Amino acid sequence: EVVLTQSPDTLSVFPGERATLSCRASQTVNSNLAWYQQKPGEAPSLLIYGASTRATGVPARFSGSGSGTEFTLTISSLQSEDFAVYFCQQYNHGPWTFGLGTKVEI
Amino acid sequence: QLQLQLSGPGLVKPSETLSLTCTVSGGAVSRTNYYWGWVRQPPGKGLEWIGSIYYTGSTDYNPSLRSRLTISVDPSKNQFSLNLSSVTAADTAVYYCARPVRGALLQDWGKGTTVTVSS
Numbered sequence: 001e002v003v004l005t006q007s008p009d010t011l012s013v014f015p016g017e018r019a020t021l022s023c024r025a026s027q028t029v030n031s032n033l034a035w036y037q038q039k040p041g042e043a044p045s046l047l048i049y050g051a052s053t054r055a056t057g058v059p060a061r062f063s064g065s066g067s068g069t070e071f072t073l074t075i076s077s078l079q080s081e082d083f084a085v086y087f088c089q090q091y092n093h094g095p096w097t098f099g100l101g102t103k104v105e106i
Numbered sequence: 107q108l109q110l111q112l113s114g115p116g117l118v119k120p121s122e123t124l125s126l127t128c129t130v131s132g133g134a135v136s137r138t139n140y141y142w143g144w145v146r147q148p149p150g151k152g153l154e155w156i157g158s159i160y161y162t163g164s165t166d167y168n169p170s171l172r173s174r175l176t177i178s179v180d181p182s183k184n185q186f187s188l189n190l191s192s193v194t195a196a197d198t199a200v201y202y203c204a205r206p207v208r209g210a211l212l213q214d215w216g217k218g219t220t221v222t223v224s225s
Binding site: 001032034036043044045046049055087089091094095096097098099100101 | 151152153154155166168169170202204208209210211212213215216217218
């Protein structure tokens with residue numbers, strides 16, 4: 001199965017700063033990569049799919065890029081509600097797999 | 107607005123079967139082209155795709171769980187269910203039911219439930 005490696009494990013940033021999260025796949029997943037945000041005690045919510053398409057209602061400060069094996073999620077200016085854990089998911093090869101997550105903390 | 111409500115026991119004994127049900131409101135489980143799925147998250151760890159079922163009844167299971175897993179749909183109750191047999195402590199996790207768009211993108215989620223496997 002495809003292994004997704006996210007880095008860093010934890011990202012400490014100030015509100016208003018830019019955050020860049022990485023997801024690397026063990027084999028190509030084309031552009032079949034999604035990003036989810038998970039806040040404590042909640043289910044994840046879909047942010048990005050197709051590597052770069054924002055899901056409905058997701059603010060423009062969230063952007064995704066990449067294809068093949070290297071992907072990036074960028075949050076241009078962190079708001080208080082953005083401090084959470086972010087997971088990537090590939091859906092190019094079954095079974096769909098997820099990265100272990102990056103925690104974005106204040 | 108689609109809503110998913112998960113129900114089931116919070117504690118299961120080793121070697122027994124874990125059974126969870128997800129009740130759907132705001133839409134029919136038999137709706138054309140809809141998938142329904144299950145995901146879990148062990149304590150302090152990442153997410154694991156368990157499997158999904160298409161509105162036709164066709165299933166897609168994670169190979170690591172296939173031998174122990176059954177996912178089914180009950181249109182009369184507007185529910186879909188997960189049965190995982192011969193559980194061990196490794197099956198302890200928060201379990202989520204969800205609607206995967208295109209069979210993969212987890213668009214709608216139920217509130218997770220913690221299932222602990224312990225005697």
